Amino acid sequence: MRLATWNVNSVTARLPRLVDWLAATKPDIVCLQETKTATFPAASVEELGYQVAAHGDGRWNGVAVLSRVGLDEVTAGFPDEPGFPGAETRALGVTCAGVRMWSVYVPNGRTVDSDHYGYKLAWLAGLRTALEHELATHPKLVVCGDFNVAPADSDVWDPAAFVGATHVTGPERAALAALRDLGLVDVVPRPLKGSNPFTYWDYRAGMFHQDMGMRIDLFYATASVAGEVTDAYIDREARKGKAPSDHAPIVVDIG
């Protein structure tokens, strides 16, 4: 079974590329983030045999899951989900082929001294609580997507450039560690080029071509799933060419 996660930076703008990528890559389950629409273009992916669950409300955020191996127990958001000020469309849980899948788009945090940073930490803490409850009834679980946190200094192109910035702070990294403490394993994908498993490169100034990126998209899975992984890679081809997302998909094959 092939699983994937991809921050598409607008499913509307990315639809032609998404459809081509689905046809070429043939994933069974795909978690999407930053769909940026209240009206997911379901028909275009249903033609390829996918069922769709989407949670979006317009201009910002938005998550979805596509599956061609069943799609049940759809949960938009989670209990007591923190908001800014109201809950946003950042989490979607579904069950596919016996695996509980969560597609998440963690708040950016903006700057360390902003209210949005506190919101980010509160949201991650809330996610942890929700997943702790989920794990009681779903022993095979994956939570993947854009976490907006680089787990280690090696996960950014230049740690010196991030001093004082969000995405690399101790509290953000502690929030990820708290998720792993639930029994979730960080499935690190292999880069197809270069030495770092970056998943995001800024659009500007040739960042992608200089491999000045970040690993902020993550695939966390229970040991029962992670132990079955036969391959995991970052599809940098999807970051190339005309009108790409600024994130590349992570593809994970389960034996």
Added chain:
DNA sequence: ATGCCTTATTTCATAAGA
């Protein structure tokens, strides 16, 4: 990198992204 690109929208300007 100091949003130098890109997105959608309350559009020809703005807010947000990381």
